[in-house]
Amino acid sequence: MHNEYRELSWQGLWKNNAALVQLLGLCPLLAVTSTTINGLGLGLATTLVLIGSNTTVSLVRNLVPNEIRIPIFVMVIAGFVTITQLLMNAFTYDLYLALGIFIPLIVTNCAIIGRAEAYASKNPVHYAAFDGLMMGLGFTSVLVLLGALREVLGYGTLLAGADRLFGDWASVLTVSVYHADSAFLLAILPPGAFLGMGLLIALKNALDNRIEKMFAQQQPEKTVTRARVTTESN
């Protein structure tokens, strides 16, 4: 039982990361990550929806007829997205304005319907909820990383607009890394998102390769000694 949670965390955060490995939900990922806070905001909203939808789908998994499961899953997801949207409208209004259309578009995020279909509809509710949390955190961490990368390169700041998410006190969190006379516009524009995403995926693959190599070195190579069963030919 303990192992299942560990496996879910490992899959969601690293091995089967929704953004870096499954490459799902790339549209919001590339569109909103121009700053760290935008990325974090959308990531948290997606995580909330993922937990809610995974839980609900898992609860009703034995009631839903197989033929119409996809529309029902989408309805469930749309319900949670609406809840999240209204919550953000009420409590983080500036961030709600900044993210704009990409909050309702969480409905179309393939990562969410993918988890509902692939995991939540087949597993008990506590595992499904935990899977939603881990998948969401994995997605959020990529959004934050990409947002930070682009924000530092493009604006020279970090966590600008933190007050939009956490309230007024958080404006002290903004760090000005350096001041450039001319902003590196490419990082803020869509091509920068694609380049940054590509570099992140490459970095993950490189890390994986290195870890695998270290692991392989620790284990002594298994040598296969072949017993000669025939006499020496020619």
Add this chain to the structure above:
Amino acid sequence: MKFALASSPHQRVNRDTGQIMRMVCYAALPGIAMQCWFFGMGVLVHLLIASATAVATEALILELRKKDFERAVKDCSALLTALLIAVSIPPFAPWWITVIGTVFAIGVVKQLYGGLGFNLFNPAMAAYVMLLVSFPVQMTAWLPPQSLAEQSHNLMDAISIIFSGFTTEGYSISQLRVDVDGVTLATPLDAVKTGLTQGKTVSETLGLSIFNGATGIGWFAVNAAFLLGGLFLLQQRVISWHMPISMLAGLALTASFFYLLDSDQYSSPWFHLFSGGAMLGAFFIVTDPVSGSTTRNGRLIFGAAIGIWVYIIRQWGGYPDAIAFAVLIMNMAVPLIDYYTQPRTYGHRSNSSNKGARR
């Protein structure tokens, strides 16, 4: 009587990559000289910065990839990329523009795709577009020809302004761009475009001081010098005629069509052929053997389409010149062009029904 029997391939010219790249570099020298004469020595400084950065980046990344970097550096392809970047950017742009552009060209566009021969896009042009999109102010600060500018400048001024932003006498780039009347001078393509938006006809704009009859002062000479270098390359058979001629033809024919429709709204084909980077593009950029089409008919289509794109973007696009955008757009189309223009294999029927369907 002697019959020499030779097996295939019947390639007669024994040139390696390095020799070809070096010849292209030499052929660009007249154009660079003209740029120095009319627009100051900045291009030489940028050439040095770009070459050093290109070779260093190439060596570093090949070392990381555990490849033989000595051979790759000796083939001079990185130097040619550096040269194209240096002549494309404004001569007095700050030094970090060249460094960022060259690192991007060699590191991302060329080496991340697998090095020479594997890059989908022309490295120099991809870097130029990246710079133009990222730093529009620095990348459009072209100087007027020296004969028109109020302030004269020499090599020391060029070095000083590239590294510090000011000449030895303390003039900034925006001060160098004004003429004796204190008006900031634009490039010919820019001037025509701005003139049209202000409701002036093309011939009215051509009366400005930066023009000399039909083309811009300086720009005509630079383009003519690149044309000369290009003809040398053609004569030496370093490049084939298909791509440059079809590109110039595509540009000239499109321009002629619209010029004949309305010569007040559309500038003449002569102006288009000898403005901006037209000749540099036709003979030095479009002819890149790696990212261009490889079949004979494909090269004609590739070149002509670039010419038409250049005209479209110059006339109706947001940027004054368009060689880089046109080349990148057509680089994307190269696999498709090659797919449909595969030459007939000797001995096969010319119009087989499943043309291009089987490989």
